[in-house]
Amino acid sequence: MTQLDARPQAGDTVRGVHPGEGGVRGKGLGGNSVGLVGSAVIGISTVAPVYCLTSTLGSTAGEVGVQMPAVFLAGFLPMLLVAFAYRELNKVMPDCGTSFTWTVKAFGPRVGWMCGWGLVIATIIVLSNLAGVATSYFWLLAGEITGSERMAALDGNKAVHILTCLLLIAAATAISYRGMTATKGVQYALVGLQLLVLVLFVVMAFQKADTFATSIDFSWSWLNPFAVQSFAAFTAGLSLSIFMYWGWDACLTANEETTGSEKTPGRAALIAMVVLVGSYLATGVAAQMAVGAGGKGLGLANGDTSDNVFAALAGPVMGPTLGIVLFVAVLASAAASLQTTFIPVARTVLAMSAYEALPPSYAKVHPRFKTPGRATVMAGVATGVFYTVMTLVSEHVLVDTIYALGLMICFYYSLTAFACAWYFRRELTASVRDFVFKGLFPLLGGVLLAAVFFKTLYDMWDPAYGSGSAVLGVGSVFVIGVGLLALGLVIMFVTERRSPAFFRGEVLTKETPALVVAD
Numbered sequence: 250m251t252q253l254d255a256r257p258q259a260g261d262t263v264r265g266v267h268p269g270e271g272g273v274r275g276k277g278l279g280g281n282s283v284g285l286v287g288s289a290v291i292g293i294s295t296v297a298p299v300y301c302l303t304s305t306l307g308s309t310a311g312e313v314g315v316q317m318p319a320v321f322l323a324g325f326l327p328m329l330l331v332a333f334a335y336r337e338l339n340k341v342m343p344d345c346g347t348s349f350t351w352t353v354k355a356f357g358p359r360v361g362w363m364c365g366w367g368l369v370i371a372t373i374i375v376l377s378n379l380a381g382v383a384t385s386y387f388w389l390l391a392g393e394i395t396g397s398e399r400m401a402a403l404d405g406n407k408a409v410h411i412l413t414c415l416l417l418i419a420a421a422t423a424i425s426y427r428g429m430t431a432t433k434g435v436q437y438a439l440v441g442l443q444l445l446v447l448v449l450f451v452v453m454a455f456q457k458a459d460t461f462a463t464s465i466d467f468s469w470s471w472l473n474p475f476a477v478q479s480f481a482a483f484t485a486g487l488s489l490s491i492f493m494y495w496g497w498d499a500c501l502t503a504n505e506e507t508t509g510s511e512k513t514p515g516r517a518a519l520i521a522m523v524v525l526v527g528s529y530l531a532t533g534v535a536a537q538m539a540v541g542a543g544g545k546g547l548g549l550a551n552g553d554t555s556d557n558v559f560a561a562l563a564g565p566v567m568g569p570t571l572g573i574v575l576f577v578a579v580l581a582s583a584a585a586s587l588q589t590t591f592i593p594v595a596r597t598v599l600a601m602s603a604y605e606a607l608p609p610s611y612a613k614v615h616p617r618f619k620t621p622g623r624a625t626v627m628a629g630v631a632t633g634v635f636y637t638v639m640t641l642v643s644e645h646v647l648v649d650t651i652y653a654l655g656l657m658i659c660f661y662y663s664l665t666a667f668a669c670a671w672y673f674r675r676e677l678t679a680s681v682r683d684f685v686f687k688g689l690f691p692l693l694g695g696v697l698l699a700a701v702f703f704k705t706l707y708d709m710w711d712p713a714y715g716s717g718s719a720v721l722g723v724g725s726v727f728v729i730g731v732g733l734l735a736l737g738l739v740i741m742f743v744t745e746r747r748s749p750a751f752f753r754g755e756v757l758t759k760e761t762p763a764l765v766v767a768d
Contacts, residue, residue, distance in 0.1 A: 278619055282506040285513050291503060292521030294436045295496035297586030298528050299443045299578045300382055305489050307555025310542040313486040317542060318533045319474040324490025325526045330694025331662050332522055334669035335501050336515030337687050343510035346600025347501045348665040355668035358752045365601050366737035367661035372594035374654050376587060377636035383583035384414040390576045411640060415633050422629030425591035427618050439585035446578035447528055454535035454566050463541035463548045467534065484704045488655040491701065493529060495658050497521045502593040539566060591628055598624040605751040645718045652715040653730035659702035666695030
């Protein structure tokens with residue numbers, strides 16, 4: 250395939266183009282590098298199920314109690330509805346810019362640019378957090394293996410922690426730089442290890458039910474979201490649940506490198522979603538039966554252990570030997586996600602650059618590895634700088650950036666869902682299928698996530714939200730979340746002055762398509 254900036258010539262065969270509305274621009278990425286299984290594995294890996302569970306099981310239980318499994322299901326619903334939007338849009342525009350490209354085509358360049366910014370900044374926050382978790386578990390595991398408390402305590406040394414974190418970011422950047430084939434091989438091993446250990450933990454947790462003082466019996470009411478004590482608690486738990494599913498769309502950002510780019514990534518995303526919700530429900534139910542959802546002893550909501558549940562439960566549930574395996578799984582989960590999370594940010598930046606929404610230097614693809622080399626390195630440097638600065642400024646600031654992440658996720662997912670319904674608006678009456686999958690489901694998903702966005706925005710104003718820090722009486726989570734979106738607006742206006750063609754609608758529009766054609 251070749252890239253053409255002009256209209257296709259006579260005799261050319263148009264591939265993956267929506268009739269009458271244009272398609273995408275080729276960018277030189279390595280095609281046919283990933284199949285259905287590999288694409289699904291990348292989606293699962295980016296979400297990092299074991300890491301998400303250890304970091305949010307306790308927090309979610311603290312918000313909604315034993316209704317935690319119900320909230321996991323409630324968070325799954327809008328994500329599933331949005332996944333249908335991604336699938337339908339990818340069928341007609343298999344572009345690595347995904348949310349950015351699609352919202353530009355539906356709503357215009359400025360809305361699309363901000364949607365791309367939301368994805369990029371959300372990914373940088375996740376990458377920095379993943380690197381921090383991987384670093385902590387690296388030293389924790391080293392201490393467990395060597396039996397040395399001094400070794401484990403090195404994570405508390407800020408200089409050692411930051412240096413280790415930067416080395417892990419550099420290693421993940423290097424693997425992503427070398428292409429999808431290298432990425433895929435690493436991910437098969439790491440994701441397989443995660444899921445195997447998670448199954449082992451679930452089985453042993455079921456066996457330990459009624460063993461501990463805090464153990465409780467299973468009840469079907471755990472799956473009833475209406476039993477949550479308050480709407481505020483439900484939305485707080487839902488925000489955490491949505492975070493736990495973030496990253497499945499990495500399947501779609503690798504679409505130009507996937508075999509059957511029009512259909513395979515969408516199918517892979519749905520497979521990844523099913524695996525994730527099954528893993529979360531099984532683990533949540535098993536953990537609650539074993540240790541309960543209370544705030545005492547081994548209870549999941551115990552404030553002393555809720556931010557790292559598996560570290561507290563590894564020994565009691567799995568024993569001293571197998572407990573180390575759980576530490577390995579958390580480290581593998583964070584490391585695997587750290588590596589694959591470079592995929593969406595690098596390819597979004599590549600697409601934005603290719604369509605002249607960012608400086609042209611980021612559109613360069615490595616001639617050998619067929620990856621967005623400069624964009625990948627940029628993402629690695631940005632992650633390292635962000636984590637270092639946030640860690641040195643305050644641990645509270647770093648925690649609050651993670652709380653602000655839910656705002657970014659709801660922002661760009663909801664925009665993408667609305668883009669699907671609007672883009673296909675003239676086709677919704679063609680068939681029942683078109684109405685449901687191109688209109689109804691995406692619109693419902695967008696409305697649900699938009700509701701969470703505005704409710705979270707309201708709650709963030711309170712300084713008690715997050716770490717409890719405040720700036721001039723306003724919650725620091727609100728300041729960080731809104732500040733990062735405002736920063737995007739400033740950068741967009743600066744970019745518009747330097748690259749006006751994109752913002753005038755001259756590069757990526759329905760009227761002037763850039764088609765991918767076969768020779």
